[in-house]
Amino acid sequence: MERRVGEALRAVRQGDKADPRFRPLDALALVTGRSVDVAAAEGDALNVSRLARCLMDILKELRLTPTTADRPAGGIDALTEWLEELKNPEVVTPLGTPPPLPWEADSARDSAG
Structure with missing residues (x-):
């Protein structure tokens, strides 16, 4: 959770100079995200639930x-794109290219031989 909170903070701050007044709240979000991670690792469902509400x-x-996110007129903002990526994770091989889909692999073999 801490990593995802950090990614969200970077995504919305990208290209903008972060207002220093928000740094304590940013830090609190990261610490709360870490606390959710620890509670989840310990199997403490009650504290995960409590901390998740605080994090929200x-x-x-x-x-x-x-x-609550500010949205640019007529466009998709960085937060929306990030949330969409979370809904549809991409499988990536160690070399950074996605593996072929089953029907792509079959068609490549058919055309090669």
């Missing part, structure tokens, strides 16, 4: 939820 409140204050 912080993300709302930072305008990092789909309902």
Whole structure:
């Protein structure tokens, strides 16, 4: 969770000079994300639930939820793109290229031989 919170903060701050007034809230979001990770690793469902609510409140204050994020007129913002990527993860091989889909592999073999 901490890593994802950090990615979201970087995505919305990209190209903008971060307002130093928000640094404590950014840090609180990261620490809360780390706390969620620790509670989850320990199997502490009650604290995961409690911390998740706290994290959602912080993300709302930072305008990092789909309902609170500032959206550019007529476009998809970085947060929306990031959330969409989370819904559809891409499988990547160690060399950085996605493996061929089953039907692509079959058609490549058919055309080669």
